[in-house]
Amino acid sequence: MKKHRVLFLPDNKEIKIAEGKTLLEAARKLGIEIQSICGGIGACGKCLIQVREGEYSSYDLNSRPEHLSTIQSMEEEHMSPKEIKTNYRLACMAGVYGDVVVHIPESSRLYKHVILESGRERDIIVNPSIQSFYVELSPPSLQDQRGDLERLAQKLQDIHKLNDLEEDYQVLPKLPCRVRKDGWKVSAVIWDDKEICELYGGKNLDTYGIAVDLGTTTIAAYLCELNTGNCLSVKSTLNPQIDYGEDVITRINYCIKNRKGTKQLHKAAINAINQLIEELCAETNINNNNIHEMVVAGNTIMHHLFLNISPDPIGHSPFPPALKKPLNIKARELELKINPGAYVYLPPLLSGYIGADNIAVIIAEEPYLKEEMHLIIDLGTNAEVVVGNKEKLLCTSSPTGPAFEGANISFGMRAAEGAIEKIIIDPETLEPSLRIIGSEKWFPESKKIRPRGLAGSGIIDGVAELRKAGLIDSSGRFNFSRESKRLFKDEKGHSQYVLAWAKDTSIKRDIVISQQDIRSVQLAKAAVYVGGRMLMEQLGIKEIDRIILAGAFGNYIDKENALVLGLFPDCPLNRIDSVGNASGDGARLALLNKDKRKEAEEIARDIQHIEKSSDPYFQEEFFQALAIPHAEDPFPTVEKLLPENNRKGK
Amino acid sequence: MSEGLFEKLKENVLQGRMEKEDEGIEEGYEGQPGVKELTEEALEKGISTADILEAINEGMLSVGEKFEKGEYFIPDMLAASEAVGAAMEVLEPQMIKEKEQSKGKVIMATVEGDIHDIGKNLVTIMLKGAGYQVKDLGTSVSSDRIIEEVEKEKPQVVGFSALLDTTMAEMGKNIEALKEKGLRDDVKVIIGGAPTSDPFAEKIGADGYGKDAFAAVELVKKLLA
Numbered sequence: 125m126k127k128h129r130v131l132f133l134p135d136n137k138e139i140k141i142a143e144g145k146t147l148l149e150a151a152r153k154l155g156i157e158i159q160s161i162c163g164g165i166g167a168c169g170k171c172l173i174q175v176r177e178g179e180y181s182s183y184d185l186n187s188r189p190e191h192l193s194t195i196q197s198m199e200e201e202h203m204s205p206k207e208i209k210t211n212y213r214l215a216c217m218a219g220v221y222g223d224v225v226v227h228i229p230e231s232s233r234l235y236k237h238v239i240l241e242s243g244r245e246r247d248i249i250v251n252p253s254i255q256s257f258y259v260e261l262s263p264p265s266l267q268d269q270r271g272d273l274e275r276l277a278q279k280l281q282d283i284h285k286l287n288d289l290e291e292d293y294q295v296l297p298k299l300p301c302r303v304r305k306d307g308w309k310v311s312a313v314i315w316d317d318k319e320i321c322e323l324y325g326g327k328n329l330d331t332y333g334i335a336v337d338l339g340t341t342t343i344a345a346y347l348c349e350l351n352t353g354n355c356l357s358v359k360s361t362l363n364p365q366i367d368y369g370e371d372v373i374t375r376i377n378y379c380i381k382n383r384k385g386t387k388q389l390h391k392a393a394i395n396a397i398n399q400l401i402e403e404l405c406a407e408t409n410i411n412n413n414n415i416h417e418m419v420v421a422g423n424t425i426m427h428h429l430f431l432n433i434s435p436d437p438i439g440h441s442p443f444p445p446a447l448k449k450p451l452n453i454k455a456r457e458l459e460l461k462i463n464p465g466a467y468v469y470l471p472p473l474l475s476g477y478i479g480a481d482n483i484a485v486i487i488a489e490e491p492y493l494k495e496e497m498h499l500i501i502d503l504g505t506n507a508e509v510v511v512g513n514k515e516k517l518l519c520t521s522s523p524t525g526p527a528f529e530g531a532n533i534s535f536g537m538r539a540a541e542g543a544i545e546k547i548i549i550d551p552e553t554l555e556p557s558l559r560i561i562g563s564e565k566w567f568p569e570s571k572k573i574r575p576r577g578l579a580g581s582g583i584i585d586g587v588a589e590l591r592k593a594g595l596i597d598s599s600g601r602f603n604f605s606r607e608s609k610r611l612f613k614d615e616k617g618h619s620q621y622v623l624a625w626a627k628d629t630s631i632k633r634d635i636v637i638s639q640q641d642i643r644s645v646q647l648a649k650a651a652v653y654v655g656g657r658m659l660m661e662q663l664g665i666k667e668i669d670r671i672i673l674a675g676a677f678g679n680y681i682d683k684e685n686a687l688v689l690g691l692f693p694d695c696p697l698n699r700i701d702s703v704g705n706a707s708g709d710g711a712r713l714a715l716l717n718k719d720k721r722k723e724a725e726e727i728a729r730d731i732q733h734i735e736k737s738s739d740p741y742f743q744e745e746f747f748q749a750l751a752i753p754h755a756e757d758p759f760p761t762v763e764k765l766l767p768e769n770n771r772k773g774k
Numbered sequence: 775m776s777e778g779l780f781e782k783l784k785e786n787v788l789q790g791r792m793e794k795e796d797e798g799i800e801e802g803y804e805g806q807p808g809v810k811e812l813t814e815e816a817l818e819k820g821i822s823t824a825d826i827l828e829a830i831n832e833g834m835l836s837v838g839e840k841f842e843k844g845e846y847f848i849p850d851m852l853a854a855s856e857a858v859g860a861a862m863e864v865l866e867p868q869m870i871k872e873k874e875q876s877k878g879k880v881i882m883a884t885v886e887g888d889i890h891d892i893g894k895n896l897v898t899i900m901l902k903g904a905g906y907q908v909k910d911l912g913t914s915v916s917s918d919r920i921i922e923e924v925e926k927e928k929p930q931v932v933g934f935s936a937l938l939d940t941t942m943a944e945m946g947k948n949i950e951a952l953k954e955k956g957l958r959d960d961v962k963v964i965i966g967g968a969p970t971s972d973p974f975a976e977k978i979g980a981d982g983y984g985k986d987a988f989a990a991v992e993l994v995k996k997l998l999a
């Protein structure tokens with residue numbers, strides 16, 4: 125098979141790749157991270173790169189745009205006429221048919237981004253399923269010829285009331301040596317009062333565990349001391365499965381299309397978690413063999429891939445998971461680099477699109493213990509929504525889509541340096557002020573850090589601020605009777621509002637919110653709103669006492685602006701809590717307190733899952749929820765912020 | 775038709791107003807005659823249904839342009855097509871009298887394994903508004919069912935909708951099934967839904983792809999011309 129050379133600049137990395145492979149594949153092989161939100165099907169336009177033309181003699185390389193497959197019309201849709209002329213391409217669509225030099229613009233790169241690791245402060249009851257018991261055994265004699273194991277088991281039964289203990293195989297080969305090593309004094313690590321999973325000579329009561337929040341986008345791992353409940357270190361990373369697709373459906377599709385897909389994604393997740401384990405251990409100086417338990421909470425697809433179970437059936441209606449029950453699996457089976465005899469606990473699943481991550485959020489927030497009517501939203505590409513209190517809990521999943529993560533948004537990007545995270549638009553002058561990640565001051569007063577794009581919280585702020593300033597009406601349409609040099613139609617007749625002029629941005633282009641961006645946000649927010657609203661209707665309630673926004677994203681969004689946008693039903697601002705990564709907290713609680721696992725299993729049994737796809741009113745509710753904040757439902761909390769001169773939504 | 779009435783019809787389609795009491799998409803229309811009243815007026819004045827349909831069609835084209843630019847959104851599109859529906863209701867008895875035939879028959883379905891139907895519903899409404907007879911088979915429709923309906927209804931066009939990356943492949947399977955039954959040459963196949971595209975349509979051997987409900991109407995017109 126023919127091979128060709130691809131040189132990436134400014135990275136200065138080169139690869140020889142088989143003819144017909146795409147530039148995106150070439151970059152991936154080199155470990156160069158390019159944004160690819162749609163999973164490489166030419167739909168998101170985020171992997172824009174430029175092909176250089178000419179002889180690169182120092183590399184002995186003749187680069188020509190014709191060395192790539194011909195440009196397709198769907199690529200051109202994502203480009204300005206100038207970009208088309210200057211040999212821009214989408215890396216995922218451009219096949220390599222000759223040597224090329226490729227420049228990757230800053231705006232197409234995936235940056236290490238801000239990940240929220242700690243949730244809110246919570247009282248934690250420490251009652252781990254792992255305990256280390258120190259016992260002193262009597263040595264054998266001619267009168268007492270019990271085996272070492274029986275001797276140990278008997279002692280554990282006599283002193284600690286541990287009956288009928290089983291043992292992990294790894295204990296057996298070490299047994300004779302370990303019991304004798306320290307004069308018949310041993311520490312046995314026992315799991316759930318049922319199994320000896322490790323044995324140490326002498327006194328060793330320290331046990332550690334790791335809780336993992338296995339998210340579609342990010343993975344966070346918490347190393348905890350199981351005796352005290354202290355969290356010693358937290359590490360997080362982007363989920364490397366992102367290379368195979370941004371959302372769960374594209375990943376399922378990858379598994380359907382590629383014979384080894386499930387295995388590849390499985391390996392990617394395991395490797396990433398092993399990397400985190402290594403970092404946690406290095407930082408705390410703890411031997412990874414002393415990690416005796418792990419809890420992993422993720423959505424159903426992450427759960428399946430973690431276990432190397434094919435997620436294919438979840439891609440089609442009726443979207444069935446392979447299993448729902450809680451699991452305990454040995455670390456060695458999954459090649460996790462903790463103690464090989466340790467168990468990995470996976471909380472139960474509720475459905476194909478409501479997973480253990482959601483259960484983790486629920487056991488962290490405990491709405492089932494409370495009188496107040498709760499609405500819990502875990503905001504992500506899929507928003508899981510829970511409504512209820514101690515009487516009853518309902519849940520559903522709302523397909524937000526990745527708009528709040530920057531896809532389908534012209535200048536959307538992840539929360540990384542240079543991303544606009546907060547926006548205020550002066551209702552008089554119609555001029556914006558921006559807060560940019562990496563800078564303490566507001567732009568344009570300070571121009572130390574130049575904006576590169578819009579983070580999710582900035583997208584919400586942007587649309588809400590446009591609405592408050594009367595620059596868009598409740599239907600989401602730009603209102604040209606508000607005059608501003610920032611509001612205009614481009615050469616193709618597309619309306620937009622400029623947040624930052626090209627001269628001030630790091631990408632040398634105007635950063636704008638376009639009419640289409642607003643439409644994407646409307647689709648996304650309507651899906652979330654309707655999720656909550658339909659559960660409320662099901663329960664026959666009109667008001668919510670407390671709204672809980674879980675997920676890292678929840679911490680950054682401006683609650684008032686989220687209400688102006690109509691992301692969720694009205695509620696006084698002081699009753700809306702952003703709790704950060706509640707799913708990570710729930711995983712930690714399950715690690716430190718085994719009763720929490722029982723609660724998780726009870727919830728999984730009792731919670732009622734509402735299927736929206738069969739609801740005949742969905743469409744109507746959805747259309748009403750497209751209006752900003754809503755076509756019918758009242759929003760007393762933010763009413764005064766909405767300009768009266770706007771027409772009512774249709 | 776009098777220039778004024780023609781323009782008014784067009785304008786009110788654009789404003790998505792069925793009747794007098796309706797608000798428009800912009801302010802200040804309430805109380806003025808809507809598409810229904812205007813159509814009645816036109817008929818009374820003896821204007822031909824063809825001319826009336828022409829005005830409505832022009833209105834719809836402008837709606838499509840505005841939708842394309844994002845100026846109009848889904849509820850606006852729906853309002854406009856409902857206004858057209860109101861006109862069709864007025865026109866229907868007249869059309870039957872004039873023995874105007876339906877422009878053609880279309881079958882629409884969301885493919886097996888997919889439950890998203892909002893987009894397909896909008897396409898259905900718009901096609902009906904444009905004068906086609908449409909049978910909507912609903913969501914998660916199996917190829918067997920599609921074959922059965924194509925055999926029974928003998929439509930000129932069948933349209934498939936899919937919103938999931940994982941279900942779009944069903945469209946290709948449906949086309950294969952049509953071929954197997956020797957029905958492929960009898961119907962045009964059109965496809966749509968967010969993950970699909972022109973190249974995809976080409977790849978699976980569909981006759982066309984439409985990126986929105988307006989494009990769907992244009993596509994059907996083109997294919998049946």
Ligand code: B12
Pocket residue numbers: 371373374442443477505506521522523524525526644647648651735736737738742743746848889890891892893894896897933934935936937938939940964965966967968969983984985986987988989990993
């Ligand atoms: C509404 C919605 C739902 C509703 C569907 C209700 C219904 N009756 O249709 C509900 C809540 C049930 C739903 C469920 C799911 N959804 Co959903 N859903 C959406 C959402 C928010 C909007 C889709 C929509 O209606 N758009 C508006 C219509 C008008 O546009 P359209 O469908 O594209 O149609 C236009 C054109 O495409 C074209 N067209 C359409 N069909 C055809 C056909 C022909 C022949 C032609 C010519 C043209 C044409 O014309 C239409 C009008 O202009 C999108 C996300 C988003 N922001 O877009 C996700 C989305 C489509 N869903 C998604 C997913 C994954 C799901 C689930 C499978 C999982 C989940 N929970 O998230 C579930 C199903 C599981 C379950 N058990 O329910 C994903 C798909 C991802 C992917 N890569 O494939 C999306 C993109 C969100 C995301 N998470 O990224 N969903």
